[in-house]
Amino acid sequence: MARATIGGLEIEYQIYGEGTPALFIHGGFGGPNSSLLPSPNAITRDIPHGFQLITFDRRCAGESDYTLDWFDLADIASDAYGLMQYLGFEQSIVVGSSMGGMVALQYIHLFSHSVTALGLMNTGADLMSRTNWGQRLAHQVNRHKNEGDENVFAEYRERLRNPTPTAMPQGTSSEARRQIEAGRNAYMNALTKTSDEDLCRYHAGMIRNASAFLGRDFTKTLANIAVPTLIIHGDADDVVPYEYSEQLAAGIDNSKFITIPNARHGILSYGEAREALSDWLLSLQTHR
Numbered sequence: 001m002a003r004a005t006i007g008g009l010e011i012e013y014q015i016y017g018e019g020t021p022a023l024f025i026h027g028g029f030g031g032p033n034s035s036l037l038p039s040p041n042a043i044t045r046d047i048p049h050g051f052q053l054i055t056f057d058r059r060c061a062g063e064s065d066y067t068l069d070w071f072d073l074a075d076i077a078s079d080a081y082g083l084m085q086y087l088g089f090e091q092s093i094v095v096g097s098s099m100g101g102m103v104a105l106q107y108i109h110l111f112s113h114s115v116t117a118l119g120l121m122n123t124g125a126d127l128m129s130r131t132n133w134g135q136r137l138a139h140q141v142n143r144h145k146n147e148g149d150e151n152v153f154a155e156y157r158e159r160l161r162n163p164t165p166t167a168m169p170q171g172t173s174s175e176a177r178r179q180i181e182a183g184r185n186a187y188m189n190a191l192t193k194t195s196d197e198d199l200c201r202y203h204a205g206m207i208r209n210a211s212a213f214l215g216r217d218f219t220k221t222l223a224n225i226a227v228p229t230l231i232i233h234g235d236a237d238d239v240v241p242y243e244y245s246e247q248l249a250a251g252i253d254n255s256k257f258i259t260i261p262n263a264r265h266g267i268l269s270y271g272e273a274r275e276a277l278s279d280w281l282l283s284l285q286t287h288r
Helices: 073-086 099-110 132-147 149-161 174-192 196-213 219-224 242-251 271-286
Strands: 002-006 009-016 020-025 051-056 092-097 115-121 229-234 255-260
Touching: 002 073, 009 073, 020 073, 020 099, 020 271, 051 073, 073 099, 073 196, 092 099, 092 271, 099 115, 099 196, 115 271, 132 149, 132 196, 149 196, 219 242, 229 242, 229 271, 242 255, 255 271
Parallel strands: 020 051, 020 092, 092 115, 115 229, 229 255
Antiparallel strands: 002 009, 009 051
């Protein structure tokens, strides 16, 4: 991977392939889960010929810099735009997954002149105000602002040091279970080598990321999006409700909505979703 200084922060990025630039914005809130055990984005598995995929770690995520300043969604989108300018790309396709979808929406609202097409993967116009996890994170943000990072960390330290294993969905194959367990073991090994100071910083960075999304709702401005837009969502998603993508499709005129049956969150881990995205990208190329 490579690094670029964008807005005073070191941003880690990687480029795959050659051709039409396509920027991918990952989901999640960063923090220890992303930085202690970085993993490649699933989108990198199926890049169609003729496209140049740019992936990067958002601030306070993965191997990019952490900042304890409070920032907003426009700052995250500006990091992405600054990276594309740094790389010399005046225009590109922009694809965002989950929370990265909200970053992509902010990106096109701020830098519409630079976006030729938009991909929105298992996301929505407002992921924080109506979800239980969004409301829980809002509470945590308030605690950090009012009580300080170190004080809240002291309360959560043991929980962060000994995370509860995520329940595996019914039907998970034995091979998938083996991979998940191996990943957990690797994460726990990395966690034991991480100081409390670093773990507190990672956790505080995750809270900064969550704060950036609070109060953001693009529902009323979706009609302003004029570029070709692909929306993909699984109808078994129990993290971001399926109807959120239905609302996106209803609000964006020039959109195509694809449902992946029985798919849960992390839609790009499904081959059918990556194939649909690849086919859409190729269709853009043929209509140029």
